[in-house]
Amino acid sequence: MIPNPLADYMEFIPDWEAYISHLRRPLPAYLRINTLKASSDVVFSTLNSEGVRLEATAVKDFFRLGAAGQTKATIGYHLGYIYPQALSSGLPVLALAPRAGDMVLDLCAAPGGKSTHMAQLMGDSGIIIANDRKFGRLTALMANVKRLGITNTVITCYKGEHFPISGSFDKVLVDAPCSGDGKFRLDQNDELLHLKRGRTFLPAIQKALIQRAFDLLRPGGIMVYSTCTLNPQENEEVVSHLLKKRAGELLPWIPPIDWEPGLTSFKGRNYHESCVLCRRFYPHKIDSVGFFVAKILRPT
Amino acid sequence: MRCGLPFVRRTGLYLKPTTVMVQRFGDLADKNVVDLEPLGMKRLLSDGEIDVDLDIDPGYVIVRSGKNIWGVSLYLLPGRLLSRFPKGMRQAIV
Numbered sequence: 001m002i003p004n005p006l007a008d009y010m011e012f013i014p015d016w017e018a019y020i021s022h023l024r025r026p027l028p029a030y031l032r033i034n035t036l037k038a039s040s041d042v043v044f045s046t047l048n049s050e051g052v053r054l055e056a057t058a059v060k061d062f063f064r065l066g067a068a069g070q071t072k073a074t075i076g077y078h079l080g081y082i083y084p085q086a087l088s089s090g091l092p093v094l095a096l097a098p099r100a101g102d103m104v105l106d107l108c109a110a111p112g113g114k115s116t117h118m119a120q121l122m123g124d125s126g127i128i129i130a131n132d133r134k135f136g137r138l139t140a141l142m143a144n145v146k147r148l149g150i151t152n153t154v155i156t157c158y159k160g161e162h163f164p165i166s167g168s169f170d171k172v173l174v175d176a177p178c179s180g181d182g183k184f185r186l187d188q189n190d191e192l193l194h195l196k197r198g199r200t201f202l203p204a205i206q207k208a209l210i211q212r213a214f215d216l217l218r219p220g221g222i223m224v225y226s227t228c229t230l231n232p233q234e235n236e237e238v239v240s241h242l243l244k245k246r247a248g249e250l251l252p253w254i255p256p257i258d259w260e261p262g263l264t265s266f267k268g269r270n271y272h273e274s275c276v277l278c279r280r281f282y283p284h285k286i287d288s289v290g291f292f293v294a295k296i297l298r299p300t
Numbered sequence: 301m302r303c304g305l306p307f308v309r310r311t312g313l314y315l316k317p318t319t320v321m322v323q324r325f326g327d328l329a330d331k332n333v334v335d336l337e338p339l340g341m342k343r344l345l346s347d348g349e350i351d352v353d354l355d356i357d358p359g360y361v362i363v364r365s366g367k368n369i370w371g372v373s374l375y376l377l378p379g380r381l382l383s384r385f386p387k388g389m390r391q392a393i394v
Contacts, residue, residue, distance in 0.1 A: 037324055042367045078389040079368055080323055127303065149324030151304045 005181060006192075009230055012263055013282060022284035023186045029065040030057070030087045030288065032117060034080055036124050037149045043081040050074050058256045059090045061120070080147045085113045087257070087288035088182075088281050092175055092226035093117045095253045095279070095295045102126045102170040107160040107213055110137035112144035114175055119150040131156045131163060161208035163216060170221050174213045176206045178227035178234050182283060182290025206238045214246050217298040222251070225294045230280070232266035235292040240272040242296070250277040251295040258285040262294070316360055319371040319386055326362045326369040333362045334373070334381065341365040344373065344383050346394045352381045360384070 006023075013019050031054075033043045047054065052074060053066030062085070065071070076082050098104050098118045106115045109130035118128055130145070130153050132138055138155055145153050158164070160174070179202060185193045206227070213223050225242075227234055239262075242248055250272075262278025264271050281291040305324065308315040326333070334354060336344065344350045344363070354361075358377050363370045371389070374382040383390070 038367070046368055073392045075368070075393055078386075078392060079370065080320075146305060146320040149305065149320060151324075154303045 005179070005231060006184065008267070012232075012266065013230070014260065015284065019282060019284045020186070022287075023184065024190075026185065027086070027183070027283070027289065028287055029071070029084065030062055031065060031071055031082045031084045032061050032090065032113075032120075033063065033082055034116070034120060034148045035061065036120055037080045043076065046079065046081060047074065047076045050076065052076065057087055059087055059094070060256075061117075062087050062090050078147075080149050083113060083116060083144065083148065085117075086228075088228070088286060088291040089113050089289070090117060091255055091257075091279075091281065091291055092173060092224045092293050093121065094256065095226075095293050096171050096173055096222065096224040098122050098126070098128075098171050100125045103168065105129045105131065105163070105169045105172045105213075105216060107131055107163060107172060107174045107209060107216075108133075108176060109141055109155075110134065111140035114173060115141070115153060116144055116148045116150055118173070119145075119148070119152055122152065124150055124152050126152055128153045129156055129169075130154070131158055131160065133157065133159045161205070161212045163212055166215050167218055169216050169218060172213045172216050172221070172223040174209050174223065174225045176202075176209050176225065176227050176234075176238075178202060178206070178229040179231055180228050182228040182230055182281075182292075203233050203238060206234055207241045210238055210242045211245055214242055214248055214296065214298060219298055219300040221298050223296050223298070225296065227292050228289050229292065230282070230290050232263050232269075232271070235280075235294070236263050236266070236271040236275045236278060237269065239275055239278060239294045239296070243272045243274070247299060249297045249299055250274040251297050252277050253279060253293070253295045255279055255281070255293070257281070260285075262292075314360075316384065317362075317372050319384075319389075322362050322372050323369055326364070329362050332356055332359070333364055334375070336363060336365045338365060341370065342394075344381060345385065345390050348383045348390075350381050351379050353379050354381075 054063035110132035
């Protein structure tokens with residue numbers, strides 16, 4: 001018996017049996033190499049000398065760990081050469097495609113995986129504002145920014161939905177707080193492991209965040225909304241809400257790994273027709289955390 | 301709001317270059333860089349101090365092993381190199 005909320009997803013997840021079977025296995029570990037501090041050759045030889053074996057993936061700078069190990073106890077980690085990160089975590093950043101010199105905002109940045117990835121793609125130039133509403137999470141964010149040797153990042157602590165400085169960013173990333181069911185695993189009894197319990201109504205927060213993020217963009221700017229949940233109420237419904245409230249435009253994007261288009265309906269609810277341009281990533285198809293990515297333009 | 305990496309810290313009367321700055325920009329240094337063999341590096345991490353014979357003035361130095369810049373150590377006369385690596389790094393690796 002598959003527990004809720006996953007059972008609800010049967011109507012849209014392709015190859016359901018493979019999905020459930022995948023949930024019964026542990027997720028493989030991935031890491032991103034940081035080319036700001038050393039060339040990839042130096043990173044590889046340092047990790048190799050410690051017995052860390054890496055397998056290439058289709059996502060640039062992301063590698064699968066050959067055998068699960070404690071990467072945080074390696075020299076490479078302490079020299080800031082690596083950032084342990086799920087393969088699919090790199091996708092929102094690739095969709096946003098920040099470039100050297102851009103002014104970028106990461107609205108929900110802690111612990112900094114995506115912010116530091118953006119800094120790497122920007123060659124540590126331009127400016128990244130890495131914001132998180134929880135002060136306690138800024139310690140990890142700051143430690144990661146320093147460890148990876150990044151100099152273009154400013155850290156702020158605002159509630160995302162109240163972030164000031166409207167209309168000034170070239171790009172905004174909203175990796176919104178979510179129920180996280182893209183990470184869910186099942187135990188031997190098909191019970192969910194690590195189910196988040198809380199009374200927070202996430203879609204309301206997500207809708208406020210996406211709307212504020214859109215207002216923070218300059219005309220012609222691009223934002224990405226992403227979550228690690230497969231729940232359409234936290235994904236397509238949130239994007240549809242924005243498109244109803246603001247004149248945003250969903251942009252197509254071709255990811256480097258297996259994806260499915262966004263949904264236009266779920267459980268009798270209809271979403272904006274352009275939601276097919278959103279991208280869904282299912283754990284069993286990509287062998288990593290399930291993800292949702294929407295790329296949105298603020299027209300000039 | 302501030303941008304960038306902390307470059308130096310005051311330690312008593314002196315300014316100590318930070319580990320994060322040295323790891324990022326240390327490859328641009330052309331003096332006060334100490335090259336250690338892997339064994340010497342390991343001993344510096346585990347013991348916190350090694351004997352070395354360097355032809356430089358005492359003070360903070362950049363420690364490199366192979367192509368990796370590890371951080372900062374303090375060179376004192378006569379011939380002592382004291383680890384100034386972060387505790388977390390030493391504990392995790394040793």
